[in-house]
Amino acid sequence: MALDEHNPMVEFHQAFQKIRDEIKRAQSVLVVTHKNPDGDALGSLLAMGYFLGLENVAYQLFCVSPAPAHLRFLPNLDAISNDERIMTDKEHDLIIILDSGDLEYAGVAEHFRKLKGLPVVINIDHHPTNALYGHLNLVNPNASSTSEIIYHLIDFFRYPIAKHIATSLLTGILTDTGSFSNLGTTSSSLDVSSRLLASGARVREIISFTFRNKPIPQLQLWGRALSRLKENDETGIVTTVLTQDDFRELGIDEDSSEGISNFLNNVDHAKAIIVFREKSDGTVRASLRTTQPNVDVSKIAKHFGGGGHKKAAGFTIKGRLEETGTGWKVVPIK
DSSP states (O other), rough: OOTTTTTGGGGGGHHHHHHHHHHHHHHSSSEEOOOOOHHHHHHHHHHHHHHHHTTOOOOOEEOOOOOOOGTSSSSTTGGGOOOTTTTHSSSSEEEESSSSSSSSHHHHHHHHOOSSSEEEEEEEEOTOOOOOOSSSEEETSSSSSSHHHHHHHHHTOOOOHHHHHHHHHHHHHHTTTTTTTOOOOOOOHHHHHHHHTTTOOHHHHHHHHHHHHHHHHHHHHHHHHHTTOOOOOOOOEEEEEOOHHHHEEEEEEEEGGGGGGHHHHHOTSSEEEEEEOOOSSSSEEEEEEOOOOTOOOOHHHHTTEEEEEEEEEEEEEEEEEEOOSSEEEOOOOO
């Protein structure tokens, strides 16, 4: 169904009502967002908690990974648990999973395999590669972010947007649109953002923490990524790498690489950008970006078990980075 230009979520109004019906029936709700959370993951998670509070239902917010340093300005982060025992110590009859293409990315696949009785699962996302794993799936690839979808959910039931939630939601939209610089920037995302500003969202604070005020070690890390840029003459793909040694030598965490792939997306004439980042858990995370109209990086990511959008995607593979005479490669860990 084509989207209504003036009400881009109109085709999802029935889904909004079904979601609320499930919430009303639930005794205990667990809300999950993906591991290694970004601004959209945390913004939508906090906003969904706000909505559940307005609905007077018992809930718990969960993310398997803690919030990265640059997002710790978000209000009420202490409401999010990183303790995996919350998945087993209490029975939840409804689980809402946000901004996650599949259960593995959400960090709860192993938990679901152990469940004796499966609770109702609601899957809310904006990635076109979403596996549609929920009993109820609200997936809108035309939305800039999951935060934009949650805004429309709250607004559909005529609830006011509190100032701290406006900040959380605008963080999700700003980070997923690259501060309104990528193809996620639409008339709808701009309209919602203006409404969030009117509700008291602290836009200067968001931009300060997420796009500015980089410490020197982080800029030095970006310098290493820039120094390793290589273009494949056959494919036109530009790549670079960051290793665990880089993080250790500079004394910074892996989250400090956040934003590099978006920045490198400005490389002239590149078909696509891939940033390979070595992680401490024995995996390599690849972040893919493109500005070319005929390139779909989500297909590359999906081939390696990942997903995302046509212009921004990612995947994770087991191994470590090793430098060779001609560049870098991913090798298995012995």
